[in-house]
Amino acid sequence: MNFALNRSHFVYPLLTLLLIIFFVTDVCYGTVYIPFSEIWQIMAGIEVSHGNKFIILDFRLPKALTALFAGAALSVSGLVMQTFFRNALAGPYVLGLSSGASLGVALLVMAGSFFGGLLQFGQWGIIIAGLLGSGFVLTMVMAASSRITDSVSLLIIGLMFGSFTSATVSLLQYFSIPELIQSYLFWTFGSLSGIGWEQLGFMIPAVLIGLLLSFSLQKNLNLLLLGENYAVSMGLNLKTTRILIVICCSLLAGVVTSFCGPVAFLGLAVPHLTRGLFRTADHRVLLPATAMLGAALLLFCDICTQVPGKDITLPINALTSLIGAPVVIAIIMKRNQRL
Amino acid sequence: MLLVTKDLTTGYSQKKEQVIIHEQLNISLPEGKMVALIGPNGSGKSTLLRTIAGLQKPLSGSVLVDGKNLFSCNNAEKSTLISLVLTDRIEAGYLSVEQVISFGRYPYTGWGGNLSPADWDRIEQAIILCHLERLAKKPFSQLSDGEKQRTMIARAIAQDTPIVVLDEPTAHLDLSYRVEILSLLKQLSRNTNKSIVVATHELDLAMHLADQLWLMPAQHQFFSNIPEELALNGNISDSFNSALVQFDEWSGTFRINRHPTKFIKLTGAGPRAVWTQKALEREGFGIDKKSETEVVLTEEAWCINNETVLTLTALISKAKEMLNEQA
Numbered sequence: 276m277n278f279a280l281n282r283s284h285f286v287y288p289l290l291t292l293l294l295i296i297f298f299v300t301d302v303c304y305g306t307v308y309i310p311f312s313e314i315w316q317i318m319a320g321i322e323v324s325h326g327n328k329f330i331i332l333d334f335r336l337p338k339a340l341t342a343l344f345a346g347a348a349l350s351v352s353g354l355v356m357q358t359f360f361r362n363a364l365a366g367p368y369v370l371g372l373s374s375g376a377s378l379g380v381a382l383l384v385m386a387g388s389f390f391g392g393l394l395q396f397g398q399w400g401i402i403i404a405g406l407l408g409s410g411f412v413l414t415m416v417m418a419a420s421s422r423i424t425d426s427v428s429l430l431i432i433g434l435m436f437g438s439f440t441s442a443t444v445s446l447l448q449y450f451s452i453p454e455l456i457q458s459y460l461f462w463t464f465g466s467l468s469g470i471g472w473e474q475l476g477f478m479i480p481a482v483l484i485g486l487l488l489s490f491s492l493q494k495n496l497n498l499l500l501l502g503e504n505y506a507v508s509m510g511l512n513l514k515t516t517r518i519l520i521v522i523c524c525s526l527l528a529g530v531v532t533s534f535c536g537p538v539a540f541l542g543l544a545v546p547h548l549t550r551g552l553f554r555t556a557d558h559r560v561l562l563p564a565t566a567m568l569g570a571a572l573l574l575f576c577d578i579c580t581q582v583p584g585k586d587i588t589l590p591i592n593a594l595t596s597l598i599g600a601p602v603v604i605a606i607i608m609k610r611n612q613r614l
Numbered sequence: 615m616l617l618v619t620k621d622l623t624t625g626y627s628q629k630k631e632q633v634i635i636h637e638q639l640n641i642s643l644p645e646g647k648m649v650a651l652i653g654p655n656g657s658g659k660s661t662l663l664r665t666i667a668g669l670q671k672p673l674s675g676s677v678l679v680d681g682k683n684l685f686s687c688n689n690a691e692k693s694t695l696i697s698l699v700l701t702d703r704i705e706a707g708y709l710s711v712e713q714v715i716s717f718g719r720y721p722y723t724g725w726g727g728n729l730s731p732a733d734w735d736r737i738e739q740a741i742i743l744c745h746l747e748r749l750a751k752k753p754f755s756q757l758s759d760g761e762k763q764r765t766m767i768a769r770a771i772a773q774d775t776p777i778v779v780l781d782e783p784t785a786h787l788d789l790s791y792r793v794e795i796l797s798l799l800k801q802l803s804r805n806t807n808k809s810i811v812v813a814t815h816e817l818d819l820a821m822h823l824a825d826q827l828w829l830m831p832a833q834h835q836f837f838s839n840i841p842e843e844l845a846l847n848g849n850i851s852d853s854f855n856s857a858l859v860q861f862d863e864w865s866g867t868f869r870i871n872r873h874p875t876k877f878i879k880l881t882g883a884g885p886r887a888v889w890t891q892k893a894l895e896r897e898g899f900g901i902d903k904k905s906e907t908e909v910v911l912t913e914e915a916w917c918i919n920n921e922t923v924l925t926l927t928a929l930i931s932k933a934k935e936m937l938n939e940q941a
Contacts, residue, residue, distance in 0.1 A: 361705065491725065493726065493727060494720065494723070494725055494726060494727035497717065497720075497727055498717065498720055500706060500709065500717075501702075501704055501706070501714070501717060502702050502704065504669075504698070504700055504702055505698070505700065505702065505704075505717075507669075507689060508667070508669075508692075508693060508696070508697060508698040509693050509697075509717060509718070509720050509721055509773065510689050510690040510692075510693035510694075510720060510721040511689060512688070512689050512690075513689075550707065550708060554708055555708050556706065556707055556708040556709045556713075557713065559726070559727065559728075
């Protein structure tokens with residue numbers, strides 16, 4: 276325990292610095308070149324060029340904030356799921372949470388047209404749809420996990436839930452009008468840039484509540500490290516913990532996925548990177564550290580989406596996968612090595 | 615603090631039918647003693663253990679800890695009364711031995727799981743009692759199986775409960791670890807005055823170390839007594855004797871039933887006689903005073919029908935030679 280704390284004395288300030296640097300870089304760097312001095316002036320409220328002001332305040336700043344909160348949210352939800360299911364390969368994507376949120380949103384966007392007035396739902400509709408969809412899938416996966424002890428089987432079940440929801444969405448697309456299909460399709464690519472201030476007003480509080488909830492579960496999560504049987508024998512209330520975990524992960528992964536679309540690999544890879552960096556399994560350290568590392572990583576990926584000098588912006592999922600996939604392969608190889 | 619069962623009926627419900635395993639058990643767990651729960655698989659050992667540990671509700675009757683009904687307590691209360699050591703595998707990446715033991719204090723910490731100096735005292739006590747001082751800072755995953763089990767036991771000790779329940783703590787362990795673990799548990803019951811219940815298959819060790827045996831030969835059968843009484847009463851023989859194996863009341867061990875066709879008379883005393891007999895019996899010979907073939911133990915050799923051999927191995931081949939000739 277002392278070792279991890281000593282490490283964190285050193286690594287935490289480094290992470291914080293990195294976070295700030297990436298955040299600032301993300302705001303400053305983009306396809307349109309805007310000098311740093313001008314950005315400073317815009318932030319200070321001095322009116323310079325109307326076009327640039329729009330880019331900074333209404334495009335890059337919200338995008339950077341989205342990256343910050345989404346990165347933290349997805350990573351922490353992955354950590355919580357990995358601990359609860361005692362499965363190193365658990366994550367919001369693999370266990371079908373993202374698919375659940377997709378289904379919720381698809382139902383809202385496409386089926387909503389049947390009942391007309393879908394725009395009435397607005398931001399609240401999207402949040403609730405995402406929450407309910409991911410909450411539903413996570414509950415089903417938890418129910419399955421109480422009967423299945425094999426971790427690989429559990430992952431397969433998560434993937435099956437994912438397939439099922441995708442199939443349902445296809446059905447919806449079949450009966451829907453082209454514009455809605457297109458808008459849903461764009462959503463599935465995953466993007467941090469479609470989020471405006473109004474949406475942030477909903478996403479940030481949801482993520483903050485989810486993060487606080489996860490921090491309040493730190494003792495329960497530590498207990499779960501030894502397995503459910505031991506955890507219960509040391510006083511854990513399993514039912515309450517399960518419900519809180521569902522709420523927490525739905526708020527974190529479900530809401531973010533509803534707004535940004537599915538963003539791959541963060542939930543899976545970042546907890547492992549954090550564990551490796553801090554060399555601890557103690558959630559009192561892992562939870563805040565994962566949040567910070569996740570935020571920093573997504574900001575970094577977002578910076579990388581801007582191809583320097585060109586007008587092209589790469590999709591965010593391409594970058595998270597580029598970093599995430601090798602990490603996952605490394606994890607699997609390391610595990611099998613021990614055996 | 616005593617654990618007492620009142621008219622306890624253990625079992626489970628399966629598709630609206632109740633399957634009763636043991637009925638109307640009235641047993642008590644004394645303080646500061648180690649009790650071994652012995653019985654073949656399928657006799658209801660696990661069910662009884664889980665019921666006593668508060669994990670599985672009985673079909674009827676009650677389990678009382680210090681007068682309180684165990685099943686009317688919530689998880690938090692139970693965790694201050696009973697601690698468990700199971701056969702579950704722990705995947706504890708990056709957890710140190712000390713950290714695993716510190717989890718035992720969680721029933722007493724706040725929501726954050728932060729440990730007070732008093733908590734650390736208990737943890738260090740547990741480390742010392744289980745002889746883990748050298749290993750405290752090591753990663754749990756690098757320990758041997760025996761050391762891992764000692765750590766889980768230390769965690770249970772740190773939990774500071776009056777009752778500790780262990781489910782086959784010596785499964786998958788080498789012989790030296792098995793003896794070590796059971797001796798440690800006996801020691802702990804004396805040093806800490808806790809009541810320790812161990813479900814185990816190690817009948818030999820249990821008879822040597824346990825203060826009381828709870829013997830479950832089959833469903834609906836239950837005997838509780840000190841090991842020696844159970845041996846003298848014939849309970850052990852009745853429970854375990856079969857066509858293959860018999861409990862020998864003289865030596866307190868199990869002997870394999872053999873059906874020898876050839877017999878040898880053995881003259882001599884002391885350990886050499888004992889081991890000569892064992893070797894001959896293993897090879898299928900019976901010992902009979904009236905046999906014509908005689909083995910006499912001399913100072914440093916064996917004499918079989920007046921032929922001398924210098925080693926036991928030679929004796930065996932000679933005996934086979936002679937008796938096969940006769941046949």
